[in-house]
Amino acid sequence: MFGMLSRIYTAIAPPTVEKSKDGAIRFGILGAAKIAPMAIVVPAKSHPEVVVHAISARDRGRAEEFAKKHGIPVVRDTYQEILDDPDIDAVFIPLPNSLHYEWAVRSVRAGKHVLLEKPSVDTAAEAEILFGLSQLASSQPSPPIILEAFHNRFHPAVQKFLSLVSPADVAHVHTDSMVPWWLTARDNIEFNYALGGGSMMMLGTYNFALLRMIFAAEPAECVSCETRGFGDGVHDKCDTSFRAQFRFPNGGTADAMSTMRGSVWWKPSEARVTHREVVVPNDGDGKADPLHETVRTRVVTLHGFVQAIAWHRIDVKDTFVLRAKADGRTLRTWTEASSHKAYTYAEAGPEFADAAPGEPWWMSYRWQLEEFVNRVKGRPTQFWISGEDSINQMRMLDMAYEKSGLGLRPMSEFR
Known part of the structure; x- marks a missing residue:
């Protein structure tokens, strides 16, 4: 019991490490969502190559309160200002599902790497457009990376x-x-x-x-x-x-x-x-x-x-x-x-020798962030979720909703 409590405590209050002076990925957060601290702010504390640099929200007051609580230095008035900021390398999108498509597309077009809360979008049709756009962008010298955040x-x-x-x-x-x-x-x-x-x-x-x-x-x-x-x-x-x-x-x-x-x-x-x-x-x-x-x-x-x-x-x-x-x-x-x-890949067995060593207190969000940074940096990744995988995931959701009689979630009007 003590081991479990110690592990959970360290997971939610991890040690803060010194940040890399060259090449740290600077994140902007679109929306002061309740999942954001767990999904990006806390994991970033123990990653030497991640800095949470800015946040925006529909309500600037809420963004300022969030920034003060979590030590985020920059608050922007709009999501678009985050995307226009040259000091931002990547964005985390924890917005309501219906807004994922629009702001992920805008982020890719702005050349930002994207960590996108799951489900990636609302329908398979949206997923095909979003990840198709990401594939087109892959021909760029430094193509934006997009990952559906299935942390577990x-x-x-x-x-x-x-x-x-x-x-x-x-x-x-x-x-x-x-x-x-x-x-x-x-x-x-x-x-x-x-x-x-x-x-x-x-x-x-x-x-x-x-x-x-x-x-x-x-x-x-x-x-x-x-x-x-x-x-x-x-x-x-x-x-x-x-x-x-x-x-x-x-x-x-x-x-x-x-x-x-x-x-x-x-x-x-x-x-x-x-x-x-x-x-x-x-x-x-x-x-x-x-x-x-x-x-x-x-x-x-x-x-x-x-x-x-x-x-x-x-x-x-x-x-x-x-x-x-x-x-x-x-x-x-x-x-x-x-x-x-x-709780670590070393504990999982010798067949995972090539995976990141990690710590027993790493949350799944911290393991996810490790893979995301490695992919952005051009390093090997062991358990990456491809765009095609995310498209197929939405096809399964569509399949179930159609069978249920409730019908698909509405598509975004953004183009």
Whole structure:
């Protein structure tokens, strides 16, 4: 318990390091959003090559208050002034979802690197335009980098979990995530249809991304999608919770469940992967056995796939059956179980030797920032999220919303 509390405390109050005098990336923040401190301000403190230089907000007073609280030296009146500032190298965009597209496009056109809160945009059509523009810009001498900020995908726990999964053999996946009801209010942006709200957009997108990673493929079909809402005639197009089922190209199926109006007590997110039965080498000296075969069914569960820094556990349960080849008789059955944790890539195992060493107290946002800086600097990155990946992510969201009957979120009118 002490170790966990110490890790979390250091994550939210990390040591401040000396900044590089040459080549530090200077960030501007578009909007004084409540996620901004956790997503960029705090992680930047421990990164020698990141300086949070400026912020703007719709309300200058709010931007000034934010800047004073977090030690940001420059406040601009408008988002555009951030983009016009030659002292700014990159922007973090934590605006409401419906504004992601416009300001990401404007940022790329201004030549700024972009760290863009997830979901990247509101529809796949917007994603195709945005990341297509980013691809066109890649021909420039110093092309702007754009990354959809799926912070949890950079955490060692998620990558360790995926290393224990065999995508071709996955038969079924269950995922669930939740936010207690007291953390979200009816009139919050999370439930504002015009701003791109809804539980799939805000929370279920984590489930969807993990499913795509587990299967290492895109869903072939959304089989079903049931949603719940307030039913008040005002927020009817915004889902407060949902349950969707998908079919993947290998024939496997997956369930995704999320709610933004969960019970009082927080439950860690969970992903449970059940594999098909596969033949494995028999026990013994490794020689082929003409009379018997051993088959294994594996279940891998990751508890805490959204915020692994707080707590997570990876459980592996392998069930083995020794059979007679002649008639299929079961001769022996046994189970092997193990549990794992990975707060650093060193802890994750030797297969991650090329990943950043990191610290046990690094939040997923800090791991994400490390990859972002490395990509901007032209260094190798291990777990980058490509533009095509982000487009496919939005296609999955579109697929589910269309199946639910709620329809797609409205597209931006900006061009």
